[in-house]
Amino acid sequence: MWPTVAVLLAALLLWVFAQWRREISVHRAETRRVTKECAAAEARHHAAINSVRAEQQTLFNSMAEGVLILDAAGKVRLSNEAFNRFFELETSITGRSLMEAMRSHEIQELYERTLVEGQVQEFELNPTHLHEQLLQVNSAVVLDSNNRLQGMILIFHDLTRLKQLENTRREFVANVSHELRTPLSLIKGFVETLIDGAKDDPEVATKFLRTIEKHADRLTFLIEDLLTLSHLEFGKSLMNLQEVELRPIAARVAEDLASRADERSVTLDNRIAAEIRVLADPARLQQVLFNLVHNAIKYGRKEGAVILDARLLDEGLAEVSVQDDGPGVPAEAQDRIFERFYRVDKARSREQGGTGLGLAIVKHIVQSHGGECWVRSEPGKGAEFFFTLRME
Ligand code: ADP
Secondary structure (H helix, E strand, O other), rough: OOOHHHHHHHHHHHHHHHHHHHHHHHHHHHHHHHHHHHHHHHHHHHHHHHEEEEEHHHHHHOOOOOOOOHEEEOOEEEEOOHHHHHHHOOOOOOOOOOHHHOOOOHHHHHHHHHHHHEEEEEEEEEEOOOOOOOOOEEEEEOOOOOOOEEEEEEEEEEEEEHHHHHHEEEEHHHHHHHHHHHHHHHHHHHHHHHHHOHHHHHHHHHHHHHHHHHHHHHHHHHHHHHHHHHHHHHHHOOOEEEEEEEHHHHHHHHHHHHHHHOOOEEEEOOOOOOEEEEEEEEHHHHHHHHHHHHHHHHHHHOOEEEEEEEEEEEOOOOEEEEOOOOOOOEEEOOOOEOOOOOOOOOHHHHHHHOOHHHHHHHHHHHOOOOOEEEEEEOOOOOEEEEEEEOOO
């Protein structure tokens, strides 16, 4: 009897033990599975966070505006490429405090103002003080649902180009007003003198009327040049580009200016080879050559020679030149003479009826053809003006 009970008990114990082991191994397998799933979920979560961060960084880096994000303690959480470029930062500033990273009292002042006011609009600063640069900053604090400070976002807009354009426009308006006022006040002065009695002397009256005519012509030239510039600025797309022969266009210009050349006994020599063809708007190309040849006659030597020439460059370009043997252009003025209203000798230019816009028009037209223009001159040995045009 006892042995049977003992066998049964042992069998029971064995069975319980076996069950217990199976349960343990099932449990272990389950734990392993859950652990694995957790690890996979965590990896997926990290991958998702990294991808969102990468997306955010790419988005911020593609922005033209600089972006700076700070945490609640004022440390940098993120700065994008535009921001780093504006402030010429070469290493990452993430994790550093604002003052330590930027060493700029203006930004520190903006940070403190934003903390007090919640947001600041249109704060202007020069980021490095090394160049003429102007940034406009908008900043705002970030609060949580309990109004607790979470950080700050600062957006930097680059206004440098806009400011430069605004200054150019203002300067242009001031110059135009000045250029208009000078001949107008002269005309008015002569008219008043005529009314006051000079009209009774036919010789004096004729002299004064000639002077009035000269200044009225100056006004007409100025308005024509201003209109040309304005058409060029607004009508880039209206260019009538075509393959044109250079020599006949130069010949037409020489013909149009023949009487002016005669007045100063200047010879015009068109040496442009017949086979040279360029891709250009014929009317505008003619204007470029007209302005350059006109200047060469005006500022060149009396009884001198003006030579028009062209050569082919390797890069599929033609280089056209207009050369005179006058006093030339001083080295310091050679870059500036293509600016609007810049003249080396103001009195000489006005005396010749110049508007100060001829070379600005040349530059504008040449550049809108994709070419370049420049002058080479050794004072006393004449001036040679060059421009390039594509051949196809
Ligand atoms: P302007 O109406 O005064 O001639 P431009 O824009 O045509 O205006 O020329 C600008 C200035 O460049 C002129 O005032 C003159 O001082 C200088 N310049 C232009 N062409 C020549 C040249 N061939 N030789 C010397 N100076 C020149």
